[in-house]
Amino acid sequence: MTSLKTAAASREAPDHLGFSFTGRALEYFGIWIVNLLLSIITLGIYTAWAKVRRLRYFYGNTWLDGHNFEYHARPVKILIGRIIVVALLVAYNLLVSISPIFGLLIILYLLAFPWLLNKSMAFNARMTSYRNVRLNFRGSYWGAFLAFVIMPIVALLTAGLLFPLASKLSNDYIGRHLGYGSARFETRAPLKALYGNLGATILFVIMVTLVCAGIGFLVGSSLVTAGNMMQGGGDELLDVLTFGPVTGALIGGYIALALAYLFYAAGVRNIAYNHTVLDGQHHLTSSVNRMRYVWILVSNLFATILSLGLLRPWAAIRTWRYLVSSTGLLAAGPLDHFVDEAAPEGNVGAAEFFDIEGIDFGL
Amino acid sequence: MIDGRYFPPGSSRAVAASLAGGPGRLALKREDEPQAQAVVLMSVSDPLAGVPRKLTFADGGVFEAPLEADVDGFLNMGGSFFARLTRLEANLGLVAAAAVVTIGLVFAIYRFGIPLLASGAAAITPPPIVAAMDRGTLETVDRVVFSPSELDEGRKQELQAMFDELAGFADDAGPALKLQLRRGGAIGANALALPGGTIVVTDELVALAASDDEIAGVIAHEIGHVRERHSLQQIYRVLGIGFMVGLIGGDASQLVDDVVTQASALQTLVYSREFETHADLYSVALMARAGRDPLAFVDLLDRIVRAAGGSDETGWLATHPGTKDRREAVRKRVKELGEAGETARN
Numbered sequence: 001m002t003s004l005k006t007a008a009a010s011r012e013a014p015d016h017l018g019f020s021f022t023g024r025a026l027e028y029f030g031i032w033i034v035n036l037l038l039s040i041i042t043l044g045i046y047t048a049w050a051k052v053r054r055l056r057y058f059y060g061n062t063w064l065d066g067h068n069f070e071y072h073a074r075p076v077k078i079l080i081g082r083i084i085v086v087a088l089l090v091a092y093n094l095l096v097s098i099s100p101i102f103g104l105l106i107i108l109y110l111l112a113f114p115w116l117l118n119k120s121m122a123f124n125a126r127m128t129s130y131r132n133v134r135l136n137f138r139g140s141y142w143g144a145f146l147a148f149v150i151m152p153i154v155a156l157l158t159a160g161l162l163f164p165l166a167s168k169l170s171n172d173y174i175g176r177h178l179g180y181g182s183a184r185f186e187t188r189a190p191l192k193a194l195y196g197n198l199g200a201t202i203l204f205v206i207m208v209t210l211v212c213a214g215i216g217f218l219v220g221s222s223l224v225t226a227g228n229m230m231q232g233g234g235d236e237l238l239d240v241l242t243f244g245p246v247t248g249a250l251i252g253g254y255i256a257l258a259l260a261y262l263f264y265a266a267g268v269r270n271i272a273y274n275h276t277v278l279d280g281q282h283h284l285t286s287s288v289n290r291m292r293y294v295w296i297l298v299s300n301l302f303a304t305i306l307s308l309g310l311l312r313p314w315a316a317i318r319t320w321r322y323l324v325s326s327t328g329l330l331a332a333g334p335l336d337h338f339v340d341e342a343a344p345e346g347n348v349g350a351a352e353f354f355d356i357e358g359i360d361f362g363l
Numbered sequence: 364m365i366d367g368r369y370f371p372p373g374s375s376r377a378v379a380a381s382l383a384g385g386p387g388r389l390a391l392k393r394e395d396e397p398q399a400q401a402v403v404l405m406s407v408s409d410p411l412a413g414v415p416r417k418l419t420f421a422d423g424g425v426f427e428a429p430l431e432a433d434v435d436g437f438l439n440m441g442g443s444f445f446a447r448l449t450r451l452e453a454n455l456g457l458v459a460a461a462a463v464v465t466i467g468l469v470f471a472i473y474r475f476g477i478p479l480l481a482s483g484a485a486a487i488t489p490p491p492i493v494a495a496m497d498r499g500t501l502e503t504v505d506r507v508v509f510s511p512s513e514l515d516e517g518r519k520q521e522l523q524a525m526f527d528e529l530a531g532f533a534d535d536a537g538p539a540l541k542l543q544l545r546r547g548g549a550i551g552a553n554a555l556a557l558p559g560g561t562i563v564v565t566d567e568l569v570a571l572a573a574s575d576d577e578i579a580g581v582i583a584h585e586i587g588h589v590r591e592r593h594s595l596q597q598i599y600r601v602l603g604i605g606f607m608v609g610l611i612g613g614d615a616s617q618l619v620d621d622v623v624t625q626a627s628a629l630q631t632l633v634y635s636r637e638f639e640t641h642a643d644l645y646s647v648a649l650m651a652r653a654g655r656d657p658l659a660f661v662d663l664l665d666r667i668v669r670a671a672g673g674s675d676e677t678g679w680l681a682t683h684p685g686t687k688d689r690r691e692a693v694r695k696r697v698k699e700l701g702e703a704g705e706t707a708r709n
Contacts, residue, residue: 027412030452037465040472044606053411060414067377068414090602097598098492099499131377132370132425181375310462340373 014330016285021324023061025314031057032313048079051355059128062324065335072134073127073348081352114144120354122346125178131335133181136343140177147173163264164194171272181338183279189272197267200290205260212252259294266293273327281332288326296322365432367415369393372423382418382426386439391426402426407434409445412453472607481599485592490538490559493595497559501543504563512544512566519544522569525579526562532652533586540586544569552667556585558594572663579653580646580660587645593638640692647696657697661690 035050052075059069095102118139125137151166168189175187266288273286300315369380369391379394382402392399403421410416416434418426428434435441451457512519526542533540538560547553547565554564562585564578572578588594650657 022413024413026455027453030454030458031412033458033461033465034448034452037461037468040465040468053409056409056411056414060411070408070417093602094492097499098495100503131375133373133375181373336374336376338375 014283014332017065017329017331019324019327019329020063021061021317021321022063023057023317023320025317028057028317029313032316045079048082049075051075051078058320062320064130064329065331067131070129071127072129073123077348078352081348081350084349085353110149113149114139114141116347116350116353117144117148119347119350121174121177122344123348123351124346126343126346130180131338133338133340134343136179136181136341137346138177138179138344139173143173143177160198164191164198167194167268167272171268175272175276179343180278182341183338185276185278186280187272187276189268189275193271194268197264197271200267201260201264204263204290205256208256208259209253212255213250215252217252259298262294262297263290266290278329279338282335283330285328285330286326287328288323293322365428365434365437367426367428367432370425370427377427380426382428382437385437391420391424404438407438407440409443410435410449411445412449469607473604477600477603477607478596480603481596482592484599485595488595493538493559495559497557497561500557501561501563505545508548508550509545509563509565510548511546513546514544514566514569518569521575522564522578525575526582529579529582529586529649529653532649533583533590537590537592540589542582554581554585556588556594558589558592560589562586562589568663568667571666573666574656574659576650576656576659577663578660579655580650580657581663583646583649583653584642584660586649587642588638591638591641591645593642597635597638640689643689643693644696647693651697658690658693661693664689 031053035046035053038046039050052071052073055071055073059071062069092102092105095105118137118141121137121139125135128135147166147169151162151169155162155166168191171189172187175185178185267290270286270288273284276284278284296319300311300319303311304315364381364383366379366381368377370377381392382389383392383399384390386404389402389404390399391402402424405419405421407419408414408417413430415430416428416432418428418434420426435443435446451461514522522544523542526540530540538558540560540562543561543563545563545565547567550565552565552567552571554562554568556562562582564582564585568581569578646660647657650659
């Protein structure tokens with residue numbers, strides 16, 4: 001009887017559940033501006049409360065299968081973590097300006113990095129829940145050391161040829177050590193797809209470089225021509241004539257590289273998510289369009305700058321909504337069999353360190 | 364009574380349930396159980412737009428109220444800070460007012476708050492730390508750019524005597540002033556002031572000067588940087604701006620962060636120009652006190668700029684004000700001092 005039921009259930013096609021986001025830009029603007037005002041008035045102390053409120057808004061309005069996510073961190077703990085991190089950073093900067101020898105502390109930092117990373121991931125995972133069950137993260141020092149310290153260096157030394165391998169190791173590492181209650185995630189990003197993504201990124205760079213460099217060249221030359229017509233000739237103008245377009249083209253190339261990173265990261269996200277399984281049966285899916293993702297971030301940047309920051313809430317909502325709506329779960333059955341378990345809390349100081357230093361992992 | 368759903372302790376299984384009673388005597392009725400059970404409330408999630416409230420019980424069970432339920436009214440705990448905050452965040456008029464106040468505050472902090480705090484912090488930085496910074500910086504620049512001065516002993520003594528004379532006319536408050544002569548190498552004709560009172564003058568600058576008054580003017584300018592604690596203020600201002608950017612861009616993406624960081628680097632240049640102008644004015648006053656020509660160093664600056672192939676317009680990216688602007692400002696200052704002197708004599 002029981003076996004018959006199981007057989008019937010497994011024959012059913014898995015349910016494709018989409019993630020959705022119900023946050024609205026105007027609503028978030030109110031939250032954002034009040035957060036900002038209170039943060040300024042309290043000389044930064046409220047930032048801890050602001051962070052919790054912001055993340056609660058984004059998580060809480062993110063839905064899957066009729067249930068939302070929750071962010072649980074307590075602001076006081078975050079405040080303490082922040083104070084410790086800021087004190088350490090100030091002390092480090094003071095020491096370095098006293099004597100460059102203290103720059104050697106960077107070695108200590110590299111050695112502590114895997115530990116910090118694991119504790120930070122554990123904290124952020126532990127503070128996130130879905131359907132009353134929390135995520136958890138149990139990293140290993142040497143695994144993190146390989147994926148996040150050694151591999152990036154190796155990738156740079158090989159002129160980027162091993163970037164896909166570095167992406168595989170870091171994403172597999174995160175996926176493998178992440179858990180949802182007592183169930184585990186497992187990520188096995190295929191190298192072949194990651195190299196395909198690198199190839200697409202190189203094509204993208206060539207294309208954008210040509211466009212950006214071309215625009216830079218035209219802007220540079222037209223400025224020179226305009227200058228020429230207004231002031232007549234001269235030796236100095238000859239210098240500008242040769243360097244204006246070159247500078248323009250160089251700036252264009254630099255922009256192309258910055259965009260390439262976004263393009264590449266979006267591709268890695270798709271590959272990693274599409275090869276991540278929860279509890280051996282539920283498959284994550286991701287279908288971020290790389291070009292569209294780059295476009296969203298670039299147009300957000302311009303909107304934010306041109307509005308002197310006032311469109312920042314709109315931009316944040318727009319990015320989050322796009323990423324969330326590009327994510328799904330192929331559920332093999334109902335998601336009500338998960339149970340929570342006691343898991344390590346992680347370290348709020350480590351989490352705040354990555355937050356303040358702006359170190360980001362994946363999308 | 365609130366109809367919602369209930370998660371048993373540590374489980375992802377949601378059960379339709381309702382919560383009845385009131386504060387202190389809550390009763391939970393699960394749809395799949397015949398009897399209501401008494402529950403003890405541990406915590407309630409703060410209200411926030413679009414997010415259903417969750418009530419956590421002592422045993423770890425969680426009751427999720429629907430979005431429209433009046434949880435605060437039911438629990439008799441209206442008027443909490445976050446309940447009021449949520450109403451404020453949803454009120455467009457108040458939000459607009461908050462936006463105006465915030466923009467005003469950000470501008471005021473940036474324009475007045477940070478410079479004020481920086482000069483305060485610079486004034487209370489312990490002298491041993493400042494002295495250590497001097498040693499560290501001098502060590503680095505000696506290794507990277509400078510080599511020992513090749514001026515002859517007699518010239519060195521003349522310069523030292525002139526330096527001592529100027530230092531004697533400078534106000535005493537602050538670190539002791541020390542002259543260091545070096546061969547500039549890559550940076551050529553230049554002079555720099557370290558926060559702890561060390562002033563470095565390069566051989567190339569001495570060679571380029573047409574008179575001692577020109578060198579004295581530059582030294583007086585550097586003394587101005589030391590006495591008004593410009594380097595320290597600069598460090599603290601950069602820190603302050605970094606802090607403010609972090610505050611505003613708390614949720615900013617990498618891209619926004621990068622651009623804003625570049626923009627604040629540009630801003631430190633604007634600050635530097637303000638400091639240069641102040642040091643110029645200090646130089647004029649000090650040179651007048653020492654009975655030397657306060658205008659002389661502008662001619663030297665002209666020559667340095669020409670030697671380096673720069674333009675004399677104030678460029679947006681230039682750290683130092685263009686010499687044209689500078690000469691005007693210095694001349695104006697000399698005139699003011701002259702008038703003040705005459706008024707005093709009359």
